[in-house]
Amino acid sequence: MNELQKKDLNNIWHPCSQMKDYEEFPPIIIDKGEGIYLYDIDGKPYIDAISSWWVNLFGHSNKRINNALKSQVDKLEHVIFSNFSHKPAIDLSEKILEVSPKGLSKIFFGDNGSSSVEISLKLSYQYHKQTGFDSKTKFISLKDGYHGETIGALSVSKTPLYSEVYSKILLDTIEVNSPDCFRCPYFKNRNSCDTECFSHMEETILKNHKEITAVIIEPMVQCASGMKMYPESYLKKLRKLTKEYNINLIADEIAVGFGRTGNFFGVNHAEITPDIMCVSKGLTGGYLPLSLSITTNEIYNAFYDDYLKLKAFLHSHSYSGNPLACSVACETLNIFKEEDVLTSLSEKSKYLREVTDEYFKDLEFVGEVRSLGMICAIELVKDKTIKEPFKFEDRVGYQIYKIALENSLLLRPLGNILYFMPPYIITKDEIHSMVKKARESYDKFFK
Ligand SMILES: Cc1ncc(COP(=O)(O)O)c(C=O)c1O
Structure with a gap:
């Protein structure tokens, strides 16, 4: 040593x-x-x-990202993001919406993947509470899913290696069987199946929809549990059913976003728009911690009112919208566009x-x-x-x-x-x- x-x-x-x-x-x-x-x-x-x-x-x-970081650091390294803003964040918001699924239009900044998941769970719960659906207090997530290590994120992560030891202090969530194409219980394969495995999700939603606020999912690939890949038809079915029952669909694109699966986002394979999309990791090209929870006007509007009504989303992180991270994220998105990645x-x-x-x-x-x-x-x-x-x-x-x-x-x-x-x-x-x-x-x- x-x-x-x-x-x-x-x-x-x-x-x-x-x-x-x-x-x-x-x-x-x-x-x-x-x-x-x-x-x-x-x-x-x-x-x-x-x-x-x-x-x-x-x-x-990477030369381009290095230069973006160097030029930003001489201008502004950080500023409080409440009541203040800056060009790197404003530019990033435009660039990311340009590539996001249609219908997503508002962005909340966090500083790592888990924080983005926490933000999304809280947004979904508070949205339902403020639109008259107080009973919607539970989240559905998939067996073998992974969404991060903080208590909320771990509560919807169904990878026992990481979560089991904390089971007594986690949120009460509902686990649904995940697609398992390698060991398919229906003896089908990824290309020939009709996502028969969706039936467990369907039964669970039909039975519990009054108390379900959101389903959170890793689109196309459950990464941390072993790169478990599944067909886009699962996502299509899920989007349809969640819409029918006023359940938010949270797409955790933290690992699969930014081109990793061949499309810009995993949900693009199924041509669906989630209600909330979490992005992080590749967002800054691997340079700095930053995350975004990207959502719809419909959710945003449920929080928009006079201050005294106490409907605001009072969530914050000290490093929310950090300008250095935003500037390298902008350059990452410039590279995608200019170099036809x-x-x-x-x-x-x-x-x-x-x-x-x-x-x-x-x-x-x-x-x-x-x-x-x-x-x-x-x-x-x-x-x-x-x-x-x-x-x-x-x-x-x-x-x-x-x-x-x-x-x-x-x-x-x-x-x-x-x-x-x-x-x-x-x-x-x-x-x-x-x-x-x-x-x-x-x-x-x-x-
Ligand atoms: C799908 C997914 N969600 C959330 C996270 C958590 O992100 P972070 O490690 O930045 O907290 C990860 C990390 O691997 C992930 O793969």
Whole structure:
């Protein structure tokens, strides 16, 4: 362990980690980043195959974003966002509405993904309360969904690994079975099914709609639970039913937004407009924490009244609308527009899938290779004939993660699911090298 690692472990409690693991496997101290590469203090490169927790879109140390940040920092680093405003936030609001689903028109600023989820849950509850639907106090969310780590966000996150320990202090929410296309209980597949799995959502809504304020969902891909992908018809059915029963649809686009699935937003696959949309992560190209909860005039108007009626949304964060974050978000959206990013991604994602199939498809412990846009996942299983998962205690994904790091590749498997979610500036050669390194790591582990 080097001196910096020792100092790190003396003082720092790292996120989503068992710190005891660090005794054997101390944190890698990163010195700089460039393009898809991170470099440690000894100059060793790592391919950032997961865009540093799904945030980076256009590479580390991107010149355009660097310049936007540099020019903003000399003008205004921060200002209170209540009663005050600034051009970067105003510009961002116009740019984001330009690419958002039709019908979304008002933006509330937060400072990370979880805060955006909290804001959206509160908005939905208060909207219903102020429009005469006091009984609507509960949220529906999907099994295996993930929406963040604060108490509200965790209450609608149905990934027991993160939420179970807090179950006694979480909100009382309703869990509905999620689409599970790999282990479909109806024995259908993603392309041929009629989303029979929607029936549980339908029954739950029909039975409980009087008390349901919103359904929150990760459109197209349940990311944190293992890149579980499902057809857009589920979203279409959900939009129709939630409208019928005066239930808000909250689309959590925090991981899948900004081109990740091939369309600008996940909901675009189904051509639907949610009532509230949460965005963060890629919003700033991976530079600074910022989030937006984007909603409709209908919801906004339910809060708009004389102050003394006490209908205002009195939610705030000190760093709401931070100008530095807004300026890099504006530049991120400029890059999308000026460099025709979505078109270039379509070819890259096809190639990513082809190469992953070539290296992984028929291996003994690969249950499924699945992909959507620039997300490509490999589900490892102990026995592929019966899709039997590896045991939790074997930590197969974690072992492969450590081997891959030796081989200059930053994967961060979700349990036993390896996945690639690289920055969009990755070249075809780099895609090939990334997937090959992952295969080498797999081979080394299973040899
Ligand atoms: C779908 C989704 N929602 C919410 C969050 C929480 O975002 P943050 O980590 O910025 O709080 C995440 C984070 O991974 C996410 O994937």
